[in-house]
Structures are given as structure tokens and as C-alpha cells.
Amino acid sequence: MSEGNSQKAVSIRDILYRRLNIYLAAGWVIATLLTGAAGTQYFNEGLRGRVIHLVNIIMAFETARNQDEGSVGRIDNFLSDQMDDIGVNDYFIVVILDNAVRYSTIDLPSERLLALPLRGEMAYPSSFLGTDWIIPFIDWRLYGVEDPSQRVRVIVGLWQGEVFFGILTITLFVFAVGLIVGAISLLLARRVVAQVVQPLEESAAAVLQRKENEMSPIHLNVQLRELTQIEDALNDLIARLDATVRRERSFIANAAHELRTPLAAVRAQAEAIDMQGVTVEIRGQINGMLEATDRASRLISQLLQLARSESAVASDVESIDLVDVARDLISRFTPEILESEGDIELVAPMSARLLGNRELIHTLLRNLLENAVKYAGSPKHIIVTIDAAAEAGPSICVEDNGPGMSASDFQAAMAKFERLGRKSGDGAGLGLSIVQEIVQRQKLTLLGDRSRELGGLKVTLRFNPKSSV
Amino acid sequence: MRILIYEDDPAIGDAITRRLQLGGYTVDWVEEGVALRSAAEYDDFTVIILDLGLPGEDGLTILKGLRAMGANTPVLILTARDSVEDRVKGLDASADDYLVKPFMMDELLARVRALARRKAARAQEIVRYGDLEIEPAGLIVRKNGEVIEFTPKLFNLLLALVVNAGRVLTRSELDEKLYGWSGETESNTLEVYISQLRRKLGADLIKTVRGVGYIIPKGQ
Numbered sequence: 001m002s003e004g005n006s007q008k009a010v011s012i013r014d015i016l017y018r019r020l021n022i023y024l025a026a027g028w029v030i031a032t033l034l035t036g037a038a039g040t041q042y043f044n045e046g047l048r049g050r051v052i053h054l055v056n057i058i059m060a061f062e063t064a065r066n067q068d069e070g071s072v073g074r075i076d077n078f079l080s081d082q083m084d085d086i087g088v089n090d091y092f093i094v095v096i097l098d099n100a101v102r103y104s105t106i107d108l109p110s111e112r113l114l115a116l117p118l119r120g121e122m123a124y125p126s127s128f129l130g131t132d133w134i135i136p137f138i139d140w141r142l143y144g145v146e147d148p149s150q151r152v153r154v155i156v157g158l159w160q161g162e163v164f165f166g167i168l169t170i171t172l173f174v175f176a177v178g179l180i181v182g183a184i185s186l187l188l189a190r191r192v193v194a195q196v197v198q199p200l201e202e203s204a205a206a207v208l209q210r211k212e213n214e215m216s217p218i219h220l221n222v223q224l225r226e227l228t229q230i231e232d233a234l235n236d237l238i239a240r241l242d243a244t245v246r247r248e249r250s251f252i253a254n255a256a257h258e259l260r261t262p263l264a265a266v267r268a269q270a271e272a273i274d275m276q277g278v279t280v281e282i283r284g285q286i287n288g289m290l291e292a293t294d295r296a297s298r299l300i301s302q303l304l305q306l307a308r309s310e311s312a313v314a315s316d317v318e319s320i321d322l323v324d325v326a327r328d329l330i331s332r333f334t335p336e337i338l339e340s341e342g343d344i345e346l347v348a349p350m351s352a353r354l355l356g357n358r359e360l361i362h363t364l365l366r367n368l369l370e371n372a373v374k375y376a377g378s379p380k381h382i383i384v385t386i387d388a389a390a391e392a393g394p395s396i397c398v399e400d401n402g403p404g405m406s407a408s409d410f411q412a413a414m415a416k417f418e419r420l421g422r423k424s425g426d427g428a429g430l431g432l433s434i435v436q437e438i439v440q441r442q443k444l445t446l447l448g449d450r451s452r453e454l455g456g457l458k459v460t461l462r463f464n465p466k467s468s469v
Numbered sequence: 470m471r472i473l474i475y476e477d478d479p480a481i482g483d484a485i486t487r488r489l490q491l492g493g494y495t496v497d498w499v500e501e502g503v504a505l506r507s508a509a510e511y512d513d514f515t516v517i518i519l520d521l522g523l524p525g526e527d528g529l530t531i532l533k534g535l536r537a538m539g540a541n542t543p544v545l546i547l548t549a550r551d552s553v554e555d556r557v558k559g560l561d562a563s564a565d566d567y568l569v570k571p572f573m574m575d576e577l578l579a580r581v582r583a584l585a586r587r588k589a590a591r592a593q594e595i596v597r598y599g600d601l602e603i604e605p606a607g608l609i610v611r612k613n614g615e616v617i618e619f620t621p622k623l624f625n626l627l628l629a630l631v632v633n634a635g636r637v638l639t640r641s642e643l644d645e646k647l648y649g650w651s652g653e654t655e656s657n658t659l660e661v662y663i664s665q666l667r668r669k670l671g672a673d674l675i676k677t678v679r680g681v682g683y684i685i686p687k688g689q
Contacts, residue, residue, distance in 0.1 A: 327637075330681050334678050335684075343676075
């Protein structure tokens with residue numbers, strides 16, 4: 001369920017990245033456009049004003065002209081200086097006196113020069129690859145004045161390309177600066193996002209790592225107020241869950257305990273009947289009663305084990321010798337096995353220690369043995385092997401001479417237990433399903449196969465070398 | 470042999486009483502802690518059967534009280550609780566054995582017999598097991614009335630196994646019985662002693678539980 005949710009949900013990291021990218025890109029485009037537009041406006045304004053001013057000055061000079069030969073050259077030099085100052089190089093000046101070109105800085109036939117209007121535009125021919133190209137936006141713009149009394153006309157042509165390319169340069173510059181600033185901002189933003197998201201991810205990992213029976217408060221180790229609020233809310237929830245679960249389990253445990261006494265009474269009374277004095281039929285009925293109390297007591301015992309294994313506190317661990325526990329349990333089952341003329345054998349090193357909860361380990365081993373004793377053939381033969389040296393972690397293996405099953409049948413049977421839950425009528429299957437339940441919660445490994453030595457079932461339980469039980 | 474039963478459930482108390490009487494025991498059944506204490510103080514019982522699930526006074530407190538009074542009668546606890554912790558608690562309160570409800574009557578009788586043997590051994594009285602009679606005081610063993618010679622070590626080993634009949638004694642437990650805490654054990658001496666016992670008493674008496682220890686079946 002949680003996996004499905006995490007697949008569907010959108011990551012904060014992604015949202016922040018996407019939003020930041022969009023906002024930064026939009027800001028950058030708008031800044032570039034505004035700069036371009038404003039630049040154009042101011043550039044044009046400034047240039048036009050100055051050019052008109054210039055044309056008037058030339059006119060003034062021409063009108064009050066000193067007719068000597070050197071005056072034109074002086075004016076040219078002067079004007080060139082002026083134009084250099086305002087930064088416009090691509091321009092031309094034409095001075096027409098008495099309907100004749102007196103001065104021109106552009107290489108055009110004089111008929112065309114004489115036909116130039118005072119206001120307007122003139123195409124800017126560009127020769128490239130043997131053809132004349134007319135390029136839009138970069139024609140000449142003409143500014144002219146005329147003094148009919150003196151028959152003087154002054155026309156200044158200004159190359160629009162200068163303006164166009166000037167603005168283009170500014171815009172590109174803004175664009176480039178925006179790009180660099182944007183990239184740096186994005187890098188910084190990534191860091192900030194990581195700083196925000198990392199504690200979230202660490203917190204999620206910390207919560208995920210918890211075992212199911214861990215009911216202690218979570219410590220997320222973060223100083224962010226939003227997260228400590230989540231931490232508090234989680235801990236509040238855990239505390240309430242813990243209380244509910246405890247209540248339920250203690251109810252189950254108490255109910256099971258309470259059931260044992262009346263069951264013992266039924267059993268004791270049935271067994272106290274003098275079997276010699278009753279008919280065969282009644283004897284059969286009494287045996288039926290005894291079998292029923294057996295089943296009920298096994299079921300109660302397994303319910304209790306389940307309740308206890310579920311409420312086993314993860315922090316309640318100690319160093320436990322598997323060999324000791326196995327010896328103790330084997331001793332308990334030995335009388336029953338000897339009665340069937342069978343035998344049980346323990347193959348184990350001197351000791352096999354691991355960190356764990358005594359109750360859980362006891363329940364695990366007890367159920368493995370109980371299952372083997374129950375299903376072993378007649379006479380019962382059982383071998384218990386403990387391997388403490390394996391790198392994969394200590395393991396305990398229980399083999400019997402019962403009907404047994406293959407590895408795949410075992411897996412299928414385990415899956416069936418899971419589905420059927422606790423419905424098993426005689427409580428027979430419950431033993432292994434309790435083991436399975438603990439195995440899943442404690443992340444251990446449970447394998448079933450056919451015993452080569454005894455022919456029955458061989459169940460191997462492997463403990464995790466890195467984690468306690 | 471006299472058995473004292475402390476059980477507040479009439480159905481259980483009645484059934485145990487009848488069954489033990491059928492087995493030839495004299496039975497006193499009390500339902501209150503005060504009655505139990507006075508009975509245990511003034512009379513000599515072979516075994517006390519104590520139900521822990523009693524309301525009011527906690528069975529374990531009563532047991533501790535009995536022990537404090539100096540009563541060393543073997544006590545068999547009947548209880549509905551079977552967790553490792555409960556077991557340890559019971560044995561810590563110096564109960565001698567522990568039986569979880571519901572129990573089989575035969576099992577109860579076997580445990581009572583085992584406790585009776587333990588008490589006899591403690592009191593240096595004759596311990597009986599099947600056709601064996603063991604006299605701790607004189608280190609004498611009789612099988613079908615015939616005296617069989619035993620060295621003290623072999624005798625101790627046999628006595629330990631008989632007194633604990635029905636329970637597996639581990640190698641370390643048996644080594645301890647043989648040598649105390651001195652630690653002067655040799656790896657295969659136990660096997661040698663066991664095979665000597667088998668030669669004297671028959672191969673079937675002592676069963677080997679490989680990897681765990683030895684056991685004499687709980688017997689009749």
C-alpha cells in the first residue's frame with residue numbers, strides 16, 4: 001500500500017525544481033524583453049534628437065558660409081568629430097547648394113543624391129554573393145533641412161542597422177547575463193531544495209526502518225519545526241496505537257488464561273472417571289472429550305504465543321544461547337518421543353549466541369520442534385542442527401521422518417497459512433504460521449525442503465547476522 | 470504417601486483428589502491460603518500441589534511464605550501461565566516443578582512420583598523406580614530385591630537420573646553431579662560411567678538423547 005502511494009505521489013523535490021525553473025525562466029524572459037524594449041526606446045530617442053540638432057548646426061554653418069575653399073573640409077572634420085562623440089559611424093551627409101551636390105560622404109550618383117527627400121527612408125543595399133540584398137530594419141533614415149532663400153539643402157542619412165544591432169547587442173547581453181544568473185540561481189535553489197527535502201527523506205527512512213513491534217517514540221533528529229510537529233503527531237499516534245494494541249493483547253492473553261482453568265476442570269473430571277466401570281461406548285465418548293480438550297488447549301497455547309510474540313518489545317533483547325534453548329526444549333519433547341520408541345538428536349557446537357528476545361526465540365524454536373514432533377512418523381525420528389559458523393548468520397534446522405514436502409510445496413503451504421490466517425480447525429497449522437509471522441516481522445529466513453537424511457520435512461530458520469530478534 | 474492440594478476450583482480439586490486416592494495416596498485438599506499454611510506447618514506431606522491461579526493471595530507469595538517457614542516439601546505448581554518469564558518466576562520462588570493447565574492426569578501422577586522420589590532422596594529414604602530400590606543412606610541398590618554393587622560415583626549418577634526420571638539431564642548437569650564444581654572432568658568419562666550403569670541394570674534403562682544428555686523414562 002505504501003509503495004503504491006509513494007509511486008503515485010509527487011515528490012516535493014520535483015515540485016520545487018519545476019516551479020523554480022518555471023519562475024526563473026519566466027523572470028528571465030520578461031527581464032530580457034523589457035530591457036530590449038526600453039533600450040530601443042531610449043536609444044532611438046537619444047539618437048534622433050542629436051541627429052536633428054546636428055543637421056541644424058550644419059545648416060547654420062552652410063547658410064552663414066564662408067565661401068572659401070577650405071570651409072567644406074573644416075566642416076567635414078568638425079562634423080566627423082561630433083558624430084564620433086555620439087557614437088554613430090554609419091551615416092552620410094549630403095549638402096546640396098544651388099541644386100548641385102556640394103558635398104557628399106556617400107558614394108551614390110548625383111541624380112539620386114539630388115532626388116533625396118528631406119524626410120523618409122532609403123534602402124540600404126548590401127552586396128553579398130554577387131547579389132544586392134535589401135535587408136529590413138537596416139535602411140537609411142533621412143533627416144534633412146532646407147533653406148530656400150539660400151538654396152541650401154542638408155540631408156543626413158542615419159543607418160538604422162546601427163540602432164538595430166545596438167539594441168540587439170544590449171538584448172543579447174541581458175539575455176546572456178540572465179542565463180548565467182539563472183543558472184547560478186538554479187544551482188543555489190537545488191541546494192536549498194536539497195536542504196529542505198533531505199530531512200524529510202531521512203525522516204521517512206527512519207520511520208520505514210522501524211520494526212513492527214517497536215512502539216517506542218520516534219526520534220527524527222531534526223530541528224525543523226514542521227518536521228518536529230509531524231514527529232509529535234506520529235508519536236502521539238504510536239502511543240495511542242500502542243495502548244490499543246496492548247489492551248487487545250492483554251485481553252486475548254487474559255481470555256486465554258481464563259479459558260485454561262475450566263478446560264483443565266473438564267479434562268480432570270473426564271480423566272477421573274473410572275474407565276473400568278463404564279461401557280465401551282462411554283469410554284469412546286470420554287476419549288473424544290479428552291481429544292477436544294487437547295485441541296482447545298493447543299489452540300489456546302498458540303493464541304497466547306501469538307499474542308506474546310506480537311507484544312514482544314524490540315528493545316527487550318539479551319544475549320541468548322540457541323543451543324541452551326534447543327536443549328531445554330528438546331528435553332521437554334523427549335518423553336513423548338521416547339514413548340514412540342523413537343529418538344531425537346541435537347547436532348550443535350558448544351554454544352551459538354545471538355542477541356534477541358528470549359520469548360520470541362523460545363516461541364520460534366518451540367513451534368519448529370512441536371511441528372516436527374507432531375508430523376514425525378512412527379517411531380519418531382528428529383534431528384535438530386544448529387550452525388553458528390555460517391557467514392549468513394546462525395541457523396537452526398529441524399528434520400523429521402514424517403511425510404514431508406518439497407520446497408515448493410512448503411512455500412505454497414506457507415502462503416496458504418497466510419491466507420487462511422487462524423482458521424485452522426485443530427490448531428495443527430498454527431504452529432508454523434506463528435513461526436512464519438515472527439519470521440516476516442523480524443526479517444528472518446524460513447526455508448522448507450525434503451530431509452535427505454530422514455525423508456520427512458526439513459525446516460531451516462536462519463537468523464539475520466546484523467540484526468537482533 | 471500424603472499429598473496436600475491447594476486448589477480453589479472445585480471441579481479440578483475434586484478430580485485430582487479422586488484420582489490420587491485411586492492411586493493409593495492420602496489426599497488433603499484445602500481451598501484457602503491460611504488452611505494451607507497451617508496444614509503444611511503441622512503435618513508432613515510428601516508433595517504439595519499448588520494452584521497459582523488463585524484469587525486473593527498470590528500463590529507465589531504463599532510458596533515463599535512456606536519456604537520461609539522452613540518447609541522443604543517438594544512443591545508442584547499448577548498454573549494457566551506458561552511464558553518463559555512465568556516459568557522462571559515459579560522456579561525462582563523455589564517451586565520444584567511446574568505443570569501448565571490443562572494437564573493430563575497421568576502426567577500429574579508422574580510428576581508427583583518424581584517429586585516423591587526427590588523428597589525421599591533428600592531425606593535419605595528409599596527411592597523406588599520400577600523394580601529398583603535405591604537406599605541413599607547405605608549406597609545400596611536393589612534390583613528385584615537383589616543387591617547390586619556400585620561405586621559412589623556410579624551410585625550418585627544413577628540416583629540423579631532416577632530422581633529426575635522423565636527429564637533429560639544434560640551432560641553438564643551430570644558432570645556437576647559427578648564432580649561438583651571442581652571441573653576435573655574428562656571428556657569421555659561420563660560415557661564410560663553410563664555404559665557401566667547399562668551393563669549392571671540393562672541397556673534399556675538409560676536412554677541417550679544425542680547432543681543433549683541422558684534420560685530415564687518417567688516410569689510408572
